[in-house]
Amino acid sequence: xxxxxxxxxxxxxxxxxxxxxxxxxxxxxxxxxxxxxxxxxxxxxxxxxxxxxxxxxxxxxxxxxxxxxxxxxxxxxxxxxxxxxxxxxxxxxxxxxxxxxxxxxxxxxxxxxxxxxxxxxxxxxxxxxxxxxxxxxxxxxxxxxxxxxxxxxxxxxxxxxxxxxxxxxxxxxxxxxxxxxxxxxxxxxxxxxxxxxxxxxxxxxxxxxxxxxxxxxxxxxxxxxxxxxxxxxxxxxxxxxxxxxxxxxxxxxxxxxxxxxxxxxxxxxxxxxxxxxxxxxxxxxxxxxxxxxxxxxxxxxxxxxxxxxxxxxxxxxxxxxxxxxxxxxxxxxxxxxxxxxxxxxxxxxxxxxxxxxxxxxxxxxxxxxxxxxxxxxxxxxxxxxxxxxxxxxxxxxxxxxxxxxxxxxxxxxxxxxxxxxxxxxxxxxxxxxxxxxxxxxxxxxxxxxxxxxxxxxxxxxxxxxxxxxxxxxxxxxxxxxxxxxxxxxxxxxxxxxxxxxxxxxxxxxxxxxxxxxxxxxxxxxxxxxxxxxxxxxxxxxxxxxxxxxxxxxxxxxxxxxxxxxxxxxxxxxxxxxxxxxxxxxxxxxxxxx
Numbered sequence: 030x031x032x033x034x035x036x037x038x039x040x041x042x043x044x045x046x047x048x049x050x051x052x053x054x055x056x057x058x059x060x061x062x063x064x065x066x067x068x069x070x071x072x073x074x075x076x077x078x079x080x081x082x083x084x085x086x087x088x089x090x091x092x093x094x095x096x097x098x099x100x101x102x103x104x105x106x107x108x109x110x111x112x113x114x115x116x117x118x119x120x121x122x123x124x125x126x127x128x129x130x131x132x133x134x135x136x137x138x139x140x141x142x143x144x145x146x147x148x149x150x151x152x153x154x155x156x157x158x159x160x161x162x163x164x165x166x167x168x169x170x171x172x173x174x175x176x177x178x179x180x181x182x183x184x185x186x187x188x189x190x191x192x193x194x195x196x197x198x199x200x201x202x203x204x205x206x207x208x209x210x211x212x213x214x215x216x217x218x219x220x221x222x223x224x225x226x227x228x229x230x231x232x233x234x235x236x237x238x239x240x241x242x243x244x245x246x247x248x249x250x251x252x253x254x255x256x257x258x259x260x261x262x263x264x265x266x267x268x269x270x271x272x273x274x275x276x277x278x279x280x281x282x283x284x285x286x287x288x289x290x291x292x293x294x295x296x297x298x299x300x301x302x303x304x305x306x307x308x309x310x311x312x313x314x315x316x317x318x319x320x321x322x323x324x325x326x327x328x329x330x331x332x333x334x335x336x337x338x339x340x341x342x343x344x345x346x347x348x349x350x351x352x353x354x355x356x357x358x359x360x361x362x363x364x365x366x367x368x369x370x371x372x373x374x375x376x377x378x379x380x381x382x383x384x385x386x387x388x389x390x391x392x393x394x395x396x397x398x399x400x401x402x403x404x405x406x407x408x409x410x411x412x413x414x415x416x417x418x419x420x421x422x423x424x425x426x427x428x429x430x431x432x433x434x435x436x437x438x439x440x441x442x443x444x445x446x447x448x449x450x451x452x453x454x455x456x457x458x459x460x461x462x463x464x465x466x467x468x469x470x471x472x473x474x475x476x477x478x479x480x481x482x483x484x485x486x487x488x489x490x491x492x493x494x495x496x497x498x499x500x501x502x503x504x505x506x507x508x509x510x511x512x513x514x515x516x517x518x519x520x521x522x523x524x525x526x527x528x529x530x531x532x533x534x535x536x537x538x539x540x541x542x543x544x545x546x547x548x549x550x551x552x553x554x555x556x557x558x559x560x561x562x563x564x565x566x567x568x569x570x571x572x573x574x575x576x577x578x579x580x581x582x583x584x585x586x587x588x589x590x591x592x593x594x595x596x597x598x599x600x601x602x603x604x605x606x607x608x609x610x611x612x613x614x615x616x617x618x619x620x621x622x
Contacts, residue, residue, distance in 0.1 A: 049226050057226075058218060062603050063603065068599055075207060075597075075602070076192060078103075078181070084185040084187050089156060110216060112223075114164045115162060118160045118162070119160075122158065122247065122251045123251045124148075126250050129250060131572070133241075133244060134146050136244075136524075149247075157240075163235070166231060173264050173616050175613065176266070179268040181201075181239070181240060183205075184200070198594070199596075203590045204269070205242065207270065208268035215610040233617075234617065235261050243342070259574070264577065266582060266612070268582065274559075276581045277323070277534060277558065277560070278535075280480050281485075282478050282563075285308075285343075285477055285522070287474070288473075289474075289475065290517075294511075296461060298464055303501035304498045306439050306443065307500055308479070308501075309436060321483060323558070323560040326562070327482070330562075332345075332433065334347050334476055341422075343477050345424065346420065346425065349419060349420065350435055350438050351418065352464055353415050353416075353465050366452070369451065388431075389404060400431075404437065415465060418438045419432075420432035420437060423591055424588070483531060503515040529568055531568045542616040543580055550611060551604070565581060584605040
């Protein structure tokens with residue numbers, strides 16, 4: 030473990046190099062960050078990081094190789110900074126975190142023989158986080174040691190990067206390799222400035238480049254519980270896509286998994302629709318109860334990310350789902366049936382868009398086209414129709430700005446079932462609904478996430494979602510006269526991501542230094558400090574070390590994270606690098622910029 034070297038300067042040494050004013054320090058900093066050369070270096074570094082596919086994989090060896098490739102890019106960049114006494118370390122993930130309440134099982138390593146995924150010892154064998162240590166002198170004015178944190182893993186599916194004018198596209202550009210690039214860029218420009226002026230770090234700075242944030246935060250958890258590392262930081266800055274806003278709090282999130290069995294005579298899709306609508310209603314109730322001064326907009330989102338073979342991640346808004354309508358023995362559906370079916374589907378869409386908005390009328394600022402081209406495609410088959418429901422993928426935290434195909438499908442299914450008799454009469458046969466690609470054997474699995482504020486403990490959220498799913502199934506069973514206990518037909522579990530909400534001090538010294546740095550580099554700030562509408566690794570440090578100042582900040586817009594058009598503006602990365610540089614100098618007591 031690198032320790033801050035004892036290189037004391039005389040007591041009372043001024044917090045800055047002799048002969049260089051604060052205004053001159055800022056001028057020199059901005060002359061670098063606002064040059065075309067700096068912008069080109071940022072672009073090339075981000076492209077290099079995004080070329081590495083760091084999506085979750087079923088084998089630790091594949092992930093370890095990708096992470097090592099990404100670490101090599103970061104290490105090469107850090108070696109070029111030439112900071113005296115600085116060092117890098119690839120610190121293994123501690124498998125003992127499996128016993129910690131915040132540990133998230135690595136389900137993405139699952140196979141039929143091990144549905145729950147590998148144990149931590151096997152899943153993290155040979156895998157590590159990358160740490161970078163800059164020592165401090167301990168002289169000068171009082172300051173605070175600080176850790177910067179950013180993650181290198183990304184969500185599926187992988188999209189290779191590209192650059193166009195001021196934009197970089199590709200998986201991870203926004204979440205979270207763009208913010209990581211800002212971290213590296215800030216450290217680079219500071220290393221150049223400090224060599225030139227003779228300025229030395231007053232307090233240690235530690236950079237944490239972590240893995241497995243998107244799947245629950247096990248990389249950061251390993252560092253948050255690391256007792257040997259803890260003396261090196263008195264505050265933590267987690268770099269995420271906050272659109273350059275500074276947040277001392279995060280909302281919480283929990284991922285649910287609902288296995289839904291269908292009794293004889295009931296379509297499984299009918300139960301799924303009832304569960305989805307029940308969870309939506311409960312989420313709306315939780316949101317209505319969530320009054321907190323740091324979260325005035327109540328960012329309490331309900332997201333359905335996966336259903337059967339559709340979707341990629343519980344916290345990624347599902348963009349496509351398809352269902353089949355089958356009339357056994359009825360033959361090919363004719364035009365009369367199609368016309369009736371379209372009327373029923375349009376009624377369901379009206380109910381959906383009245384609550385969630387019509388995203389076919391919302392333009393995507395990236396493409397200039399509607400966010401959703403059209404809501405569904407109706408395709409005839411020999412036995413009925415396939416209905417392909419379209420939405421718009423994106424981060425769970427931006428679900429209100431995206432379009433959830435699973436939620437939309439639930440509204441359509443509800444209206445189809447309400448009109449079942451008319452449809453069956455027109456088609457001349459009994460109607461059956463089923464999920465495309467699901468033969469009807471075994472349970473249907475629905476996965477998603479629920480956001481919540483510090484107003485609600487995570488245990489309460491879990492219990493309420495479980496009961497809401499049960500009520501949805503029970504209502505269908507009552508309509509069909511199904512005997513027995515309907516609660517046995519749906520099993521809701523929470524053995525994946527389970528992030529507690531936290532609220533920090535909006536007026537801590539760390540927040541005051543951050544706000545000063547933001548103003549100095551021209552970042553527009555709202556009138557009031559708020560919490561972030563998303564959950565991230567910040568909560569691991571905040572909850573593991575109560576009272577530890579933890580802030581979330583970074584470039585990139587949340588609406589682009591996890592989307593099919595993930596992107597980030599180079600201008601935002603530049604501005605974030607300027608902010609981080611000024612914040613680090615001020616917060617560590619190195620220079621009162």
